[in-house]
Structure formats: C-alpha cells, structure tokens
Amino acid sequence: MTPSLTTRLLPPTYRPLFAHLEFRRLLPALAASDLGDGMSVVAVAWLAVLIAPPGQSGLVVGAAVAAYALPGAAGALIFGRRLRRLPPRRLLAADSWLRALLLGCVPLAWAAGILHPVLYVVLLAGSSVLHAWGSAGKYSLLSQMLPPDRRLAANALVSASTSASVIIGPALAGFLAAVVGPAWIIGVDAVSFALLAVQVGRLGDAAGAEATAAPIDTGRSAAGLHLLRRQPELLGVLALTWFFNFLYGPVEVALPLHVTDDLHSGAGLLGLYWTTFGVGAVLGALCAGALRKLPLWPVTLGIVVGWGLTLVPFGLGVSAGVSLVCFALGGVIYGPFTALSFTLFQDRTPAAWLTTVLAARGAALLTAAPVGTALGGPLSAAMEPRQVLAASGIATITLAVVAAVMRAWGKHRAHTKHVGEEA
Incomplete structure (x- = not known):
C-alpha cells in the first residue's frame, strides 16, 4: 500500500501528519520504544524476582521498579543547568542512547552470570536519569516540527502509542519471558531505544530550525x-x-x-x-x-x-x-x-x-x-x-x-x- 493511499484512508485530522516526511519517519521509532517499555513493565519486575536472594524478593522488586522510573526526577534537577541549553533533538537522542547502552548491559551481565541485584538496580537507575529530559525533548521536537494547528493531533498519536504499549507490551512480554527469559526482553527494550536514537539522528536540520533561531x-x-x-x-x-x-x-x-x-x-x-x-x-x-x-x-x-x-x-x-x-x-x-x-x-x-x-x-x-x-x-x-x-x-x-x-x-x-x- 502506497503512502498516498494510506494517507487517504486516515481520518482527515491525521492526514497532514503523515504527509510530513520527518514525522512519518519518527512515529514508528517512538512506537517501538513505547512497546519496549511496555514489555519492560513485566520484564523488570520478573527478572528482579529471579535474581533476588531468598526472602528478599519484595525488596529487590520494589527497588528495581522504582529505579526504572524515579531517578528521572533527580536528573531533571541535577543536569538542568547544562541540558536545558541543548536542542530537543539532541536531548531525545541522548536519553535514547543512554537507555540503550545501560539496558543493553542487563542481558550481557545475565549471560555472564554477574547480574547481582545491586548492579541490576544501578543499571536501571542510570538508564532513567535522563527520562524527564528525553520526554521533554520529544514533545518539544514535535512542537518545532509541526505547525500549532497540528500539535494536538500529533500529541494524540504519540499518546495513543503509549496507551497501546500498555496493552500489547505486557502480554507480549509474558509470552516471551517463558521462551527467552526476562533479561533478553530488557535487551529488546534496549534495541528499541537504539533504533529511536538512530532515527532521531537522521532528522533534518529543519526540525531544529525554530529552536536555533529563538534567543x-x-x-x-x-x-x-x-x-x-x-x-x-x-x-x-x-x-x-x-x-x-x-x-x-x-x-x-x-x-x-x-x-x-x-x-x-x-x-x-x-x-x-x-x-x-x-x-x-x-x-x-x-x-x-x-x-x-x-x-x-x-x-x-x-x-x-x-x-x-x-x-x-x-x-x-x-x-x-x-x-x-x-x-x-x-x-x-x-x-x-x-x-x-x-x-x-x-x-x-x-x-x-x-x-x-x-x-x-x-x-x-x-x-x-x-x-x-x-x-x-x-x-x-x-x-x-x-x-x-x-x-x-x-x-x-x-x-x-x-x-x-x-x-x-x-x-x-x-x-x-x-x-x-x-x-
């Protein structure tokens, strides 16, 4: 099915978005990272159960789940002076590469037999440090990329992708966990962020023109x-x-x-x-x-x-x-x-x-x-x-x-x- 035919089949509100080349390229990469995070909702907690010492599963699961999300609040404050000067595209890419690198270390450490709970929590916490800045960069990039009357539709599609990942991701992770194990599911999440980082790097300079021009x-x-x-x-x-x-x-x-x-x-x-x-x-x-x-x-x-x-x-x-x-x-x-x-x-x-x-x-x-x-x-x-x-x-x-x-x-x-x- 050609892109023009696909565009005609869409509701009128969304047609102009898919006629926009850079948005059309970026959305699948965002959806892939959303799906990776949706799978990690199950995989992070399940892997914590597997590596926890006897009688400490609750403690390790709680620490792992918190480490996967909460350090982003600290990162927003600690790195604010430096990161607020970067253009949105670089912020989103930096967050994606960091998550890809540190989450990718989880299956490698698991395969090497050295994934101690402390190392696991540290890797998860490090991967989420730039989470607030990455999210800010994503929506700022959309704001720069599209005219004001298209922002709500773009935000709606991105939000729908996140909601869909909550449905599909855990179910898919539950199936894959029995086949390949939760550590490798986290590795898939890492790959999804690497793909997002590469795609963001391919965006043209026009996406950041407005930010560059603004004082x-x-x-x-x-x-x-x-x-x-x-x-x-x-x-x-x-x-x-x-x-x-x-x-x-x-x-x-x-x-x-x-x-x-x-x-x-x-x-x-x-x-x-x-x-x-x-x-x-x-x-x-x-x-x-x-x-x-x-x-x-x-x-x-x-x-x-x-x-x-x-x-x-x-x-x-x-x-x-x-x-x-x-x-x-x-x-x-x-x-x-x-x-x-x-x-x-x-x-x-x-x-x-x-x-x-x-x-x-x-x-x-x-x-x-x-x-x-x-x-x-x-x-x-x-x-x-x-x-x-x-x-x-x-x-x-x-x-x-x-x-x-x-x-x-x-x-x-x-x-x-x-x-x-x-x-």
Whole structure:
C-alpha cells in the first residue's frame, strides 16, 4: 500500500501528519520504544524476582521498579543547568542512547552470570536519569516540527502509542519471558531505544530550525520551575495534572483488592479491567485530535470530571459487568488528557523555554502517581476497596470543581487589574 493511499484512508485530522516526511519517519521509532517499555513493565519486575536472594524478593522488586522510573526526577534537577541549553533533538537522542547502552548491559551481565541485584538496580537507575529530559525533548521536537494547528493531533498519536504499549507490551512480554527469559526482553527494550536514537539522528536540520533561531535565555530565569512560577496558567495545568495523577494512584491498589475481596474473582478479571481500560484509552487518545477546535481548558476539566464519575459506581456495589463498562468508558475519557495537557504547554510556553519547562513538568509528575499509590495501601486497609475507588472518583470531581473556580477567580482578578490600570 502506497503512502498516498494510506494517507487517504486516515481520518482527515491525521492526514497532514503523515504527509510530513520527518514525522512519518519518527512515529514508528517512538512506537517501538513505547512497546519496549511496555514489555519492560513485566520484564523488570520478573527478572528482579529471579535474581533476588531468598526472602528478599519484595525488596529487590520494589527497588528495581522504582529505579526504572524515579531517578528521572533527580536528573531533571541535577543536569538542568547544562541540558536545558541543548536542542530537543539532541536531548531525545541522548536519553535514547543512554537507555540503550545501560539496558543493553542487563542481558550481557545475565549471560555472564554477574547480574547481582545491586548492579541490576544501578543499571536501571542510570538508564532513567535522563527520562524527564528525553520526554521533554520529544514533545518539544514535535512542537518545532509541526505547525500549532497540528500539535494536538500529533500529541494524540504519540499518546495513543503509549496507551497501546500498555496493552500489547505486557502480554507480549509474558509470552516471551517463558521462551527467552526476562533479561533478553530488557535487551529488546534496549534495541528499541537504539533504533529511536538512530532515527532521531537522521532528522533534518529543519526540525531544529525554530529552536536555533529563538534567543535562549541561559540565566536562572530560564529554569523551568522559575518560569512556571511566573506563568500562573502553566502552573495551574501542572498542579491539575499532578493531583489528577495523584488521585489515580489509589486505583492501582484498590482495583486488585476489589476484584479479590468484593467480587471474589481472580487475575483473569483484573486483566480484563486493565485491557478494557487500555483499549478505551487508545480510542480516546485518537479522538483527541478532533478536539483541536474546542477550548482546551474546559475540555481538560471535563475529562477530570468524567473520569471521576466513572469511578463512583464502584462504591454503589454494581456488578462486575457494569463496572467493566464504566472502567472502559473511563479509559475513553482519560485517553485525551495527556495530549491535551502537552498541547496546553506547547501553546502557552515560549519556544526557547519549552524543553526546560517540559523537563520540570516531567520531574514533578514522576512523583504524583507513586505518592498516590503509596496512599492507596493505608486507605484500602481502613476502607473497603470499592469505597476507595469511589472516594478517588469523588475527590477527582472535587479537584475539577476547585480548579474551575480558581481559574475563574484568576481570570476575574486579571480583568479587574487590567480595568484598574486603564482607569
């Protein structure tokens, strides 16, 4: 099938993206790295179980999972002074090469018989140090590569790729783990990032022309957190996203307990919940591209309310079938949120500061879901799991109401100040 025919078969929102040569080349490489990370969700924890000393599996698994994600927050702060001056393409390539190199050492150490738990955790932690900067570079590169009216559709496709990897990656890893072992699956993840790094290196200079032309402020004022404090709207988007992810955290703890304690079922039903959610999230993310003509802030707040509403029926003791439908609908509603959030940042941030601001955003959000998940344990011990799910939903709805009130108050205050200055 020729590219022109493929383009004609796409929805109108996405056709211009696939007519863009560099985006068309970059998207498969991004999808490959997403799939590699999706497989590593299973492989990282399973390999930790295999190499853990007797009686210490829980400790090693927890350290490995945390090391695969959390050091990115520290990297965003430690390397900020140097990395914020680099163009987005080099940031994405640097993150990809680092992950390819260190993750690639895992299967080699496994084959050599020297993969001690400490070495394993160190390799995982090192591979994730530039994660926030790599993500910032990716979305900054998309912002530079495409005109403003195409950014939401591009973000939607990238977000859909991430959601799809959550569905396909773990299932594929579960099959491959029995055939080749989890260490080699992590090696496949390393190869996927090497492919991404090579593809990013092949992008033409036009992708970075805008960043090169923009005057970059390398002083303290260019630091992401400093800029966010001077941009109330961006700070509001970040705060909303942080609390949204935080309130999602308890769901990951309460849902398995709901399946076992309330519904008296097993892992099959739990897997079905996450599969329906993932499929819904992919569909929702793809639909986000059609929302570009709507005001982004009201739509974003509507998504927060909608996700909260889909959790409330859990607390009413509905059947598994009804709650599955609610969770799938929640995935559809939740799906566009990431694309919309990034688009708000891309549209409201000066081009010269976008990478730095997105790195600060990524560093802050890396803490949200883990903190919420940690809170989910004590909540599930104090309340029934279905009550925790409903409470998360009600709190999420409240978050949207508070955010809407604060935004309206901020706009009213700005208008009053403007009128006063004119008088």
